[in-house]
Amino acid sequence: MLPADVDVQAIPTYEAAGLYWDAPGAAGDCGVSFRRAGEATWHRGLDLWYAASSDQCRGSLVHLAPGTTYEARLTSKSGATRTLTFTTRADQVPVARVVKVPAGDHTLQVRDGGSPKGWVVYDGGGATIDVHGAQPFDIRIDASYVVVRGFVLKGAGQDAIRIGPHATDVVIEDNDISGWGRPRGKGETRYGADMDAGIRAMCWTCPDAARFTLQRNRIHDPRYSANSWSTGDHPSGPQAIAVSWCGGEMVVRHNEFSGGRGKKYNDVMGGEENFSREGFPNADSDIYGNVVRDAWDDGIEAEGGDRNVRIWGNFIDETATGVATTVASVGPVYIFRNVYDRSHFRDGPPDLDERQPFVKAGSDARLGNGRRYVFHNTLLQGREPDSRMTLGAGGAIAGTGAEQPVRNTVSRNNLFHTWRDHGAMWDIGPDNDFAYDVFVGEVPRVKYAHAIAGAPRFAHGAEHGDFTLARGSPGLDAGIAIPNFNDDFKGKAPDVGAHEAGTPPMKFGLAASRGPAVPGSYQLK
Secondary structure (H helix, E strand, C coil), X not given: CCCCCCCEEEEECCCCEEEEEECCCCCCCEEEEEEECCCCCCEECCCEEEECCCCEEEEEECCCCCCCEEEEEEECCCCCEEXXXXXXXXXXXXXXXXXXXXXXXXXXEECCCCECCEEEEEECCCCEEECCCCCCEEEEECCCCEEEECCEEECCCCEEEEECCCCCCEEEECCEECCXXXXXXXXXXXXXXXXXXXXXXXXXXXXXXXXXXXXXCEECCCCCECCCHHXXXXXXXXXXXXXXXXXXXXXXXXXXXCCCCCXXXXXXXXXXXXXXXXXXXXXXXXXECCEEEEEEEEEEECEECCEEEEEECCEEEEEEEEEECCCECCCCEEEECCEECCECCCCCCHHHCCCCEXXXXXXXXXXXXXXXXXXXXXXXXXXCCCCCCCCCXXXXXXXXXXXXXXXXXXXXCCEECCCCCCCCEECECCCCEEECCEECCCCXXXXXXXXXXXXXXXXXXXXXXXXXXXXCCCCCCCCCCCCCCCCCCCCCCCCCCCCCCCCCCCCCHHHHCCCCCCCCCCCCC
């Protein structure tokens, strides 16, 4: 709930903002419009979701510009109106001091921080820190308002970068991270300890620690692998990013994550307390523009509260599921314009691998059924010469058993190409709203409005960031308008899928970034 004397609030990141209105005066969706400060025209946003259990309207604005002041106008069905002003975070932070850090073989201890008016930058300039397994961390951060950038980090005995429990307002950028982690047990040479990570934060003694920005990092080649589902046990092992019990307002953008040389992660990114009202990334957080590869479980494990969490524009490949949201107990969570390539659930050839859904979306009524929005995603189905079946997801949206069905989920304008000719959705509960999605084969036997059947045809073979549909393809000009999410569509209607025809190629990873947090920031090649 908001403070007693304030009933509306905006919590902005760089390119989005979460909006909240307590006790809006009507049980129903809350309208929202917005504009840049000084602009004459108001633009419609997607209605905020009314959460009856808390008598609160909440939802997000997206596609905002960094470092920009906006006005938002909220209106309820009873006619009540609120107006609020907020400013998105600037891409660049003010700098008080730059610490040039040389190469070394001992942990860099970051203990001296800055303030909102002047951050302290720890600049590696390409220097290598390799502790050769003799110390648990390459870098330990125990200060706030710091930027850690431009390091090559190797050989950490546990986590390459550990963010301490009291640190907040931290930017980690332009680092190359590899070779970290512990064996799972004595004498183990293959599998690693669970959740040892390239970047790890544990905030259990200070859950208000928040506002971590992880951008333009390459995290790859952990020392050990996770196990697959073929072992009979849930995967466990290293992760690229692991964040536990932290306060939210996190941004993970424009990074490149991969396992490499036969190694895979448990989840590429995730945390703990999935069945809670917190979890990873908790609240008011964004995950976008990343390359996410090589997990035996989830590419992006965004599970727990998921209050105003936005996941968009990621390329996800070689994972069991694309985006996991079991559960989204608070909501809403937005999953939009992601591209999912190959799904890999078990060891062995693809024809013997049943594979998993793009969105794992189970709910637990005991915790709450938060709203999910799934918009404009593309599922690919590549082939390899020796396989009879294609290589992508086995399902589109699915729950996790009869006790955890999909609930309170809105799906629009997705290209749900699955390798199954039927059964693209399972464990579907009540109170969902599915429409305007493309399916290959049989449309799922759930309540559906305006489902589109047929295999997509891509204009340029779905290569080099071009996932636009060819002329005459199912899904071209066949979607529905979604305020603030597809306002720039071309043609007579939005295209189904992640990539609107007539727009530039999609970019992921380092290529997607607009610029550094600090002028002159070192970018690893």
